[in-house]
Amino acid sequence: MANPNPRKQRLARAKLDFVCEHGANVFAIHYACDSLGDALAPRITAIAVQNLANGTATSFSLYREAELAACERRQPSISEVERAMLDKFFGFLREHRRATFLHWKMSSSVYGFAALEDRYTLLGGSGGEIPHESQRVDLALLIEAMYGSDYAPRPHTRSLAEMNGLSLSGYIDGEREPAVFRGGDFKAVMSSSVRKAALLCEIAELARARELRTAKNLWQLNVGRVREAAEFVRDNPLQGIGGLLIIGAGVVAKLMA
Numbered sequence: 001m002a003n004p005n006p007r008k009q010r011l012a013r014a015k016l017d018f019v020c021e022h023g024a025n026v027f028a029i030h031y032a033c034d035s036l037g038d039a040l041a042p043r044i045t046a047i048a049v050q051n052l053a054n055g056t057a058t059s060f061s062l063y064r065e066a067e068l069a070a071c072e073r074r075q076p077s078i079s080e081v082e083r084a085m086l087d088k089f090f091g092f093l094r095e096h097r098r099a100t101f102l103h104w105k106m107s108s109s110v111y112g113f114a115a116l117e118d119r120y121t122l123l124g125g126s127g128g129e130i131p132h133e134s135q136r137v138d139l140a141l142l143i144e145a146m147y148g149s150d151y152a153p154r155p156h157t158r159s160l161a162e163m164n165g166l167s168l169s170g171y172i173d174g175e176r177e178p179a180v181f182r183g184g185d186f187k188a189v190m191s192s193s194v195r196k197a198a199l200l201c202e203i204a205e206l207a208r209a210r211e212l213r214t215a216k217n218l219w220q221l222n223v224g225r226v227r228e229a230a231e232f233v234r235d236n237p238l239q240g241i242g243g244l245l246i247i248g249a250g251v252v253a254k255l256m257a
Contacts, residue, residue: 002148002149002150003148003216004145004146004147004148005145008145009145009146011145012141012142012143012145012146013146015137015142016139016142016146016204016207016208017208019052019100019102019137019204020052020204020205020208022100023051023052023053024051024052024053024054025098025099025100026051026052026053026099026100026101026102026137027049027050027051027052027096027099027100027101027102028049028050028052028101028102028103028139028197028198028200028201028204029047029048029049029101029102029103029106029197029200030047030048030103030104030193030196030197030200031044031045031046031047031048031106031116031193032044032045032046032047032174032177032181032189032192032193033045033111033115033177033178034178034181034182035178036110036111036174036175036178040109040110040118041115041118041119041122042110042115042119043078043082043119044082044085044086044116044119045061045062045177045181045186045189045190046059046060046061046062046063046186046189046190046192046193047059047060047061047085047089047116047193048060048190048193048194048196048197049092049101049197050194050197050198050200050201052102052201052204052205055198055201057194057197057198058092059190059193059194060085060086060088060089060092061085061186061189061190061193062078062081062082062085062186062189062190063186063187063189063190064085064190065081065082065084065085066081066186068084069081079123082119082123083120083123083124083125086116086119086120086123086125086128087125089116090120090125090127090128090129093128093129093130093131094127094129097129097131098135099131099135100131100135100136100137101113101131101135101136101137102137102139102200102201102204103136103137103138103139103200104138104139104140104157104196104200105138105140106136106138107136107138113130113131113136114130116128116130117129117130139200139203139204140156142207143156143160143203143207143212146207147212147214147216148216150215150216151214151215151216152214152215153215155173155174157196157199157200157203158171158173160199160203160212160214161199161202161203163213163214163215164202164203164206164212164213166199166202166203167195168195169195170188170191170192170194170195171192171195171196171199172188172189172192177189177192180192
């Protein structure tokens, strides 16, 4: 069970602090598709985004587009419905071209921003620009850097929700989402995506406040820092002892206050 590297832990915490401090321009994002690994550009079934600062949620889904078509007495093909959904999603991206997007492992060509772009192009869409890599923040990588590997059982987001008392209402495990979609429950897939985007916001805020509960104990989270401090004292005895005296004086002052 690997514990966090002190340097990577500090960098991840600083990155998350920066993201949360600018939450008005940050959106958590999650999407669902009809397969994972079975196709180069799987059908997109739902996309959800939520603003990190105010919690405003926006969703794009086959369910909503199909309902709209029914109200207008249209009978489009499922690909036409998907294209309409992606037109609106990429319109949202254009409106928020300077925004940062907080995601969970959306970094591959099979599942990620590139996959969304590929699918849109395949359906005949144009002008579908995805956020620059510098505007994408993988929360999964930050959490692993902060808490080390094996910080929670898989699926990680479900486990973190359970450990921290966060709502799982509407949540569907990613491996089950394609089957739910193929069973015709488009609304459930949309609701699951919305809940997962909200979970990313909640997990990020708890991690920023150093209140996120994981499978790691306090010693495991800080053993790297202890080792770092011991090595510093060993290599710089005078400075190290001076630092320890200052820390000790601070502790005594707090006890006497």
